[in-house]
Amino acid sequence: MDLFKASEITKIYANHTALEKVSISVQDQSIFGLLGPNGAGKTTLIRIINQIIAPDEGQLLFNGEPMRQKHISQIGYLPEERGLYKKMKVGEQALYLAQLKGLSKPEAMKRLKEWFGKFEIMAWWNRKVEELSKGMQQKVQFIVTIVHEPRLLIFDEPFSGFDPINVNLLKDEILRIRDNGATVIFSTHNMESVEELCDHIALIDNSRKILDGRVKDVKKAYKSNTFEVAFNGFYGSLKSILKPGYELLGEFHEKDEDLKRARIKILKDGEANNLIKQLLPHISIHSFTEILPTMNEIFITKVKEQKTK
Amino acid sequence: MKKILLVIKREYRTRVKKRSFIIMTILGPILMASVFILPVFLTQMSDGxxxxxxxxxxxxxxxxxxxxxxxxxxxxxxxxxxxxxxxxxxxxxxxxxxxxxxxxxxxxxxxxxxxxxxxxxxxxxxxxxMKKEVELLKLAASGIDEEVLRSIKTKISINTIKIDESGSEEKTFTEVSMGLGIFAGILIYMFIFIFGAQVMRGVIEEKTSRIVEIIVSSIKPFQLMMGKIIGIAMVGLTQFLLWIVLTFAIVTGFQLAFTNQLPKDEMQKMIPANSQLTIEAGEEEIAEQDNDMARIFEAINSINYEVMILSFLFFFLAGYLLYAALFAAIGSAVDSEADTQQFMMPVTIPLIISIVIAQFVIQNPDGPVAFWFSIIPLTSPVVMMARIPLGVPYFDLYLSMGLLIIGFIATTWLAAKIYRTGILMYGKKVNYKEIWKWLIYKR
CATH class of the missing domain: 3.40.190.10 (Periplasmic binding protein-like II)
Structure with a gap:
């Protein structure tokens, strides 16, 4: 079931088109990656979902209902451009922001204390925000984003400004929140985290959606039938034993290893099994893996493709 | 609505707790009280x-x-x-x-x-x-008796009496009313400037600290803007009330403490006494002063405080609301206070014009200049306030109030359009053309 669905969203500013007929659907309890280069229209789309701006055309459905102002209390949003009131005390500020999301004061207090304990920042409750390190501020922001337990979470570049330890803390937290029933939209340039976390992605470039689907499917669709084989027992190039229809992309022999590695692309509709059959009489195979393109590669290929069009 | 209250509360609390607010609240009355107290104090000092x-x-x-x-x-x-x-x-x-x-x-x-x-x-x-003595000499030389002269000397005072439509008469005191009018006008002018600038700075703070996008994902930009404007208005009113109460307290406290120490004749001078025309130099002036004092007291008592206070509160608040929205819009369009200069001009010029016109209007409160400037919403808070103590036809007053309300709804509406776009624009040099585009955007 889709928790959120945007269909044919168009937003035109005075002199440029920010979004052109973009549709996405976000499945309940999944993590959805919204990808795209800078200025592609991601932030506009996110602001539309948050009801900060309204689309010129198109429809938004939240949990099957047309989206209205009341739904924003079920959304948690961590913007890319984020900050806190510098002169305000951390706890007071977190309370204020939680209450703005519709929590009652005692309830907000209870939940915030829990979270502050979990992130080990309780000691900072009465300090001013300006005394906090950037990472610490990000933790506070993360907490106020999720404290009202929204059904839909939107993170815009959530990991910028975090050290690796805290990135992991955050990733674990995001996965746990998803497992507890929330849905996450996740906008980022960090392709590693996309592969690690996302179930679905949509790639937006130049105000249009150019790709979407499940991460697995996308990768499958963009695989190039390349396999890596690790072997020993053969000296010289594998080229001599490969029949036509296969292309040797490269051979590596790492210094400390006894094994050699080779990447072979199967041209046409050949099967991996046939390749193994060919190689088996000559070498002893230690491993045989299909090389799938990374999201990063797909991202770059697709965006470049768009440019040349 | 509940969320606007939260915003108002935050704006109010953080500002009232600020050190600068507390200092200003204490310093203001001390300054004002010293205006009353210092002259008395100084005459005592020089006595020594x-x-x-x-x-x-x-x-x-x-x-x-x-x-x-x-x-x-x-x-x-x-x-x-x-x-x-x-x-x-x-x-x-x-x-x-x-x-x-x-x-x-x-x-x-x-x-x-x-x-x-x-x-x-x-x-x-x-x-x-010397003048008196020489005059006496000259009188003697021309053979005029001093007594005769004294009987000839006459002091004329003109009492102005206003007759309203029902025929009842009311003594008016033009000078005092003029003073009061200009004082009220200046107060409104200052209030708009000081607290309008606070609104602007508050908006810039939210923008530069990048918290604004977090907040507008919870409430509408309009709610945030109005919450801020109302919250700061309440801070202003609080400060104002505290000033009045504290000034009053200091002045009375001081009077109580010093009444006993003041010499008897000094006291006599402060109490308006019957005017006796004494020829003796110096004392004559004092007698005249007493007479003036009596008139001022009478004048102060003659002011229609209900109308004065009610209309003051109205123009005070409505004028502030009108300008605060514009200040908020300016704040939203820039990235730092240094960039506000070019947009401040169109907002400050009507205010400055209004204070200049107000000085003219108190001398000529019924002319066309007075009428038009006290009707136009941008100048009416200051100019109308200067006119009110001098007596304004109810038609003018209600027209001015009505237009001011329409005016502040209009500026708030315009400002909100600029504001909601402006707060999300980072690192962009904004000019008037750009702002015009924001005005005609759909949301």
Whole structure:
């Protein structure tokens, strides 16, 4: 079931088109990656979902209902451009922001204390925000984003400004929140985290959606039938034993290893099994893996493709 | 609605807790109270040291005519000018008054020697006494009896009485009303500037600290803007009330503490007494002052406080609301306070014009200038407030109020459109053309 669905969203500013007929659907309890280069229209789309701006055309459905102002209390949003009131005390500020999301004061207090304990920042409750390190501020922001337990979470570049330890803390937290029933939209340039976390992605470039689907499917669709084989027992190039229809992309022999590695692309509709059959009489195979393109590669290929069009 | 309250509460609390607010709240009344207290205090101070003035009168006309007072002691001397000057240097006297002998008629000039700049009070006292004496001499010379002259001298005071439509009469006091009008106008002007600028700074703070996008994902930009404007208005009202209460407290406290110490005659002077025309120099002025005091007291009592206070509150708030929205819009369009300059102009100019016009209007409260500027919403808060103590037709007043309400709804509506786009624009140099585009955007 889709928790959120945007269909044919168009937003035109005075002199440029920010979004052109973009549709996405976000499945309940999944993590959805919204990808795209800078200025592609991601932030506009996110602001539309948050009801900060309204689309010129198109429809938004939240949990099957047309989206209205009341739904924003079920959304948690961590913007890319984020900050806190510098002169305000951390706890007071977190309370204020939680209450703005519709929590009652005692309830907000209870939940915030829990979270502050979990992130080990309780000691900072009465300090001013300006005394906090950037990472610490990000933790506070993360907490106020999720404290009202929204059904839909939107993170815009959530990991910028975090050290690796805290990135992991955050990733674990995001996965746990998803497992507890929330849905996450996740906008980022960090392709590693996309592969690690996302179930679905949509790639937006130049105000249009150019790709979407499940991460697995996308990768499958963009695989190039390349396999890596690790072997020993053969000296010289594998080229001599490969029949036509296969292309040797490269051979590596790492210094400390006894094994050699080779990447072979199967041209046409050949099967991996046939390749193994060919190689088996000559070498002893230690491993045989299909090389799938990374999201990063797909991202770059697709965006470049768009440019040349 | 509940969320607007949260915003108002935050704006109010953080501002009222600020050190600058507390300092201003304490400092303001001390400054204002000192305006009332200082003059009294100073006259007491100067009582302590009497100035010695040596009189070298070659004509002999003024012997014994200068009266010793708390402030001035007179010594008469008969030497030549040079040795008198020498004495002045040695004796640490305040001044030497030298009245040279005149050959023909009566003395009309004198020299005052001193090692410092003689005070105006001393100078004018000396002048008055001499003038009176010379006049008496001249009267005697032309054979007019002093008694006759006194009976001829007449003091005219014109009481202005307003007759309203129902025929009831009311004594009016133009000068006091003018003063009150301009005072109220200046207060509104200051309030709009000080707290309007606070709104602007608040918006810039939210923008530069990048919290604004977090907040507008919870509430509408309009709610955030209105919450801020209302919250700051309440801060202003709080400060204002505290100022009035504290000033009043300080002044009364001071009066209570010092009433006992004040000499009897000083007290007499402060209480408006019946005007007795005494010919004696100095005292005549005091009598006149008493008379003025009495008129001022009467005038203060004659003011229609209900109308005054109610309309003050209205123009105070409505004027602030009108401008605060514009200040908020400016704040939203820029990235730092340094960039506000180009947008401040169109907002400050009507305010400055209104304070200039107000000074003109109190002298001519029924002319077309007064009418138009007290009707146009951008200038009406200040100009109308200056007019009200002088009496304004109800038609003008209600028209002005109505237009001001429409005006502030209109500016708020316009400002909100700029605001909601502006707060999400980072790092972009904005000009008027850009703002025009924001105005015509759909949301």
């Amino acid at each position: 040291s009497a100035k010695t003035i040596v009189v070298l009168d070659e004509t002999g006309v003024f012997y014994g005519k200068f009266k010793n007072s708390d402030n001035m002691q007179f010594q008469y001397t008969v030497t030549d000018l040079e040795s008198a000057k020498e004495n002045l240097r040695q004796n640490d006297d305040y001044a030497l008054l030298y009245i040279p002998k005149t050959e023909v008629t009566v003395p009309t000039s004198a020299n005052l020697y001193s090692d410092r700049q003689p005070s105006i009070n001393v100078k004018s006292y000396l002048k008055n006494v």
